[in-house]
Amino acid sequence: MTAAPDSAHAFVADHQGQHYSEVLARLSRNAAVRRYLEIGVAFGDIFSGIACRHGVAVDPAFQLKANVAANKTKVSLFQVMSDVFFEHLDLRRDIGGRLDLAFLDGMHLFEFLLRDFFNTEAICRRDSIIVLHDCLPVAEPMTDRDPVQAGLRGRGTPHEHWWTGDVWKVVPILKRYRPDLDVMLVDAAPTGLVIVTGLDPSSRTLKKNYDAIVAEFSRVPNTGPEIAQIYAETLLVPTEEALRRLGGRSYAHGGGWLRKVMDAINLQ
Numbered sequence: 001m002t003a004a005p006d007s008a009h010a011f012v013a014d015h016q017g018q019h020y021s022e023v024l025a026r027l028s029r030n031a032a033v034r035r036y037l038e039i040g041v042a043f044g045d046i047f048s049g050i051a052c053r054h055g056v057a058v059d060p061a062f063q064l065k066a067n068v069a070a071n072k073t074k075v076s077l078f079q080v081m082s083d084v085f086f087e088h089l090d091l092r093r094d095i096g097g098r099l100d101l102a103f104l105d106g107m108h109l110f111e112f113l114l115r116d117f118f119n120t121e122a123i124c125r126r127d128s129i130i131v132l133h134d135c136l137p138v139a140e141p142m143t144d145r146d147p148v149q150a151g152l153r154g155r156g157t158p159h160e161h162w163w164t165g166d167v168w169k170v171v172p173i174l175k176r177y178r179p180d181l182d183v184m185l186v187d188a189a190p191t192g193l194v195i196v197t198g199l200d201p202s203s204r205t206l207k208k209n210y211d212a213i214v215a216e217f218s219r220v221p222n223t224g225p226e227i228a229q230i231y232a233e234t235l236l237v238p239t240e241e242a243l244r245r246l247g248g249r250s251y252a253h254g255g256g257w258l259r260k261v262m263d264a265i266n267l268q
């Protein structure tokens with residue numbers, strides 16, 4: 001985590017924590033997750049490792065190879081872009097209630113992740129967890145908004161074929177516009193996890209200011225010094241410590257009458 005970067009293009013050393021698949025799988029088990037949403041599922045590798053009652057998968061082009069039904073009672077697949085999913089979502093019908101855990105890993109452009117974040121937060125509870133992928137890149141080529149260019153620029157480096165796009169910009173956006181959130185930067189290999197808690201499903205700040213935020217952050221250079229700022233401002237949390245901090249959460253007993261009443265109120 002603190003070692004020197006290993007190539008001229010890198011602005012931080014490779015993340016030393018557990019692989020993000022392991023972190024998410026353990027998190028789902030530790031918290032006894034009931035309802036899980038994954039945006040951007042591809043082969044289903046992460047989704048299959050999540051233990052929950054109902055797993056909801058969204059991807060406009062599934063390439064499933066893993067058993068997405070593993071560790072779950074119920075699975076729903078929506079083969080659409082996330083914006084379409086949220087536009088047509090009927091929470092009660094499609095998910096059955098508010099989410100416990102969400103993993104956002106769809107289009108790797110910051111404006112897409114920003115929309116996925118505020119649309120997801122709106123269907124969470126205050127004690128739910130949203131995990132963002134790829135927001136902690138380790139070298140500049142992988143952050144290119146164009147995946148083809150990222151590939152060309154990364155050729156011959158230790159991070160060949162990596163593409164995070166510029167979703168890292170969501171970290172400073174959340175810090176600036178939503179200081180009420182708890183944003184934990186975790187050193188999960190290979191491109192980090194950002195774990196967001198202390199949610200406010202009623203917040204409309206990001207949605208209301210969306211156009212201004214996108215205009216402002218489109219002007220922020222997508223280059224090493226700006227990205228390095230994230231690491232300079234906030235210490236990375238080791239994966240084991242992150243799991244320990246979230247260890248107190250359990251959704252296992254969420255099926256009682258009080259939770260049902262709360263869910264019913266929140267659904268309106």
Ligand SMILES: C[S@@+](CC[C@H](N)C(=O)[O-])C[C@H]1O[C@@H](n2cnc3c(N)ncnc32)[C@H](O)[C@@H]1O
Pocket residue numbers: 039040041042043044045046047058059060061062080081082083105106107112
């Ligand atoms: C990096 S892959 C996801 C990998 C998966 N989460 C994992 O870790 O194994 C990104 C996926 O996002 C999907 N995607 C692209 N644009 C999207 C959008 N607008 N909404 C939802 N998914 C999108 C792509 O089809 C692709 O399968």
